[in-house]
Amino acid sequence: MYIKSLIAVFLASILTENYVLNKFLGICPFLGVSKKLNTALGMSLSVTFVMILATATTWPIYTYILKPNDLAYLQTIVFILVIAALVQLVETILKKYIPPLYNSLGIYLPLITTNCAVLGVTMLVIEKGAIDLSFGYVQSLTNAFGAGIGFLVAMVLFAGVRQRIEKCDIPKFMQGLPITLVAASLVAVSFLGFQGLVEGLLG
Amino acid sequence: MEKTSFKLEFTKGIIKENPVLRLVLGTCPTLAITTAASNAIGMGIAATLVLICSNAAISLLRKVIPDKVRIPAYITIIAGFVSVVQMLVKAFTPEIDKTLGIYLPLIVVNCIILGRAEMYANKHTVLPSIVDGLGMGVGFTAALLSMGIIRELLGSGTILGIPILTNLIDPVIIFILPPGGFFVFGMLIAIANKLSDKPAKKAELGCSSCPLGKNCTSISKKEEA
Numbered sequence: 001m002y003i004k005s006l007i008a009v010f011l012a013s014i015l016t017e018n019y020v021l022n023k024f025l026g027i028c029p030f031l032g033v034s035k036k037l038n039t040a041l042g043m044s045l046s047v048t049f050v051m052i053l054a055t056a057t058t059w060p061i062y063t064y065i066l067k068p069n070d071l072a073y074l075q076t077i078v079f080i081l082v083i084a085a086l087v088q089l090v091e092t093i094l095k096k097y098i099p100p101l102y103n104s105l106g107i108y109l110p111l112i113t114t115n116c117a118v119l120g121v122t123m124l125v126i127e128k129g130a131i132d133l134s135f136g137y138v139q140s141l142t143n144a145f146g147a148g149i150g151f152l153v154a155m156v157l158f159a160g161v162r163q164r165i166e167k168c169d170i171p172k173f174m175q176g177l178p179i180t181l182v183a184a185s186l187v188a189v190s191f192l193g194f195q196g197l198v199e200g201l202l203g
Numbered sequence: 204m205e206k207t208s209f210k211l212e213f214t215k216g217i218i219k220e221n222p223v224l225r226l227v228l229g230t231c232p233t234l235a236i237t238t239a240a241s242n243a244i245g246m247g248i249a250a251t252l253v254l255i256c257s258n259a260a261i262s263l264l265r266k267v268i269p270d271k272v273r274i275p276a277y278i279t280i281i282a283g284f285v286s287v288v289q290m291l292v293k294a295f296t297p298e299i300d301k302t303l304g305i306y307l308p309l310i311v312v313n314c315i316i317l318g319r320a321e322m323y324a325n326k327h328t329v330l331p332s333i334v335d336g337l338g339m340g341v342g343f344t345a346a347l348l349s350m351g352i353i354r355e356l357l358g359s360g361t362i363l364g365i366p367i368l369t370n371l372i373d374p375v376i377i378f379i380l381p382p383g384g385f386f387v388f389g390m391l392i393a394i395a396n397k398l399s400d401k402p403a404k405k406a407e408l409g410c411s412s413c414p415l416g417k418n419c420t421s422i423s424k425k426e427e428a
Contacts (some may be wrong), residue, residue: 021381022380022381023235023284024230024231024232024235024311024384025231025232025235027230027231027234028230028231028314031230032304054370057328059371071287073290074286075290075308076282076285076286076289076308076311077279077282077285077286080278080279080311080312081275081278081279081282082277084275114277114278114312114314114317115312116231116309116312116313119308119312120309120310122330123305123308123309124305127304129303159393166412173393173397176387176392177389177392178390178392178393178396179389180389181385181386181388181389181392182385182386182389182390182399185382185383185384185385185386185387185389186382187387188381188382189377191381192380192381192382
């Protein structure tokens with residue numbers, strides 16, 4: 001039963017609550033670094049990694065430090081600083097100890113500090129936990145992992161779509177961003193089809 | 204002389220350098236909360252307040268903040284003002300707080316605010332920075348409002364809750380769902396491109412004005428190499 005609820009959280013955060021296509025978080029990297037498949041992959045793997053790490057750090061800070069001391073209003077400022085420090089730390093560690101990984105993923109890290117998907121996931125799991133008391137630390141981490149994978153799925157799918165658009169003859173004023181957004185809209189339509197799927201699958 | 208330049212600083216944010224439609228910054232809230240015109244106004248005012256305050260503070264501190272740590276310093280200042288606005292909204296208009304939800308604290312990572320700090324406030328004195336923040340805020344609100352009106356009118360047949368099209372056509376619900384957001388935004392940028400007299404500038408993401416744009420460009424350069 002416990003495992004089942006975790007799977008439900010995981011699948012829901014990939015399909016029905018997709019951070020990019022459903023919640024509009026992390027649109028900048030979604031549109032900016034999705035031109036090529038391998039860049040899209042590198043970026044989303046770094047985002048997933050930071051999302052899990054950030055949730056793993058901010059959840060205990062909020063639950064055990066901020067909330068018992070009536071400091072919940074400091075959430076925004078504390079979370080963004082923790083994420084910024086964390087990203088910097090990861091970058092330094094990777095650069096020093098795992099240079100190959102730094103060369104492939106490290107370049108994306110500075111972009112992630114101001115990625116709203118990362119701050120978004122840390123805040124949304126706290127919000128979910130306030131509504132549903134059974135939504136604890138493990139569920140939050142699962143949600144963060146699912147959100148990252150959902151970001152990866154959306155990025156990879158969209159990179160494929162964009163590679164096809166490049167070969168098309170597009171009216172001049174639609175070139176560039178407008179046609180990309182229309183394509184994103186169609187990808188989002190396909191994700192609407194997942195509505196209710198998770199409940200049907202596991203409910 | 205002084206007055207005209209202030210006027211210029213103010214109006215450039217609304218039309219020529221509209222943060223949303225021309226510079227393509229702050230796309231996340233633009234897409235997420237424009238399902239109704241009233242949300243757009245709430246978000247616009249909240250972001251404008253933060254923008255004016257952070258521009259003023261950063262402009263005042265521009266000689267104190269060391270260049271190397273400026274981005275973290277800016278984020279801290281912005282986060283402080285966002286918390287203030289968040290508390291104000293919660294206290295005075297709880298219903299707006301509910302509809303904006305998570306997107307209200309996410310003003311912290313809205314690249315318009317960090318972008319203006321980096322591009323304008325750290326190079327100019329306090330008064331022009333405030334005017335710049337006000338202009339950009341009004342431009343942001345106007346773009347959000349136009350998107351909110353289009354999506355609300357087509358998606359639920361109302362504007363600000365007043366029924367307009369409800370008896371004429373059936374609401375096209377997809378416009379208030381996520382795909383409609385992407386579509387309307389794409390169309391608005393296409394129209395802005397068509398109308399602007401300089402067609403040569405290909406609309407790409409606002410990387411040139413994004414404070415972290417350099418990193419993105421270095422990634423794509425690395426890919427090509």
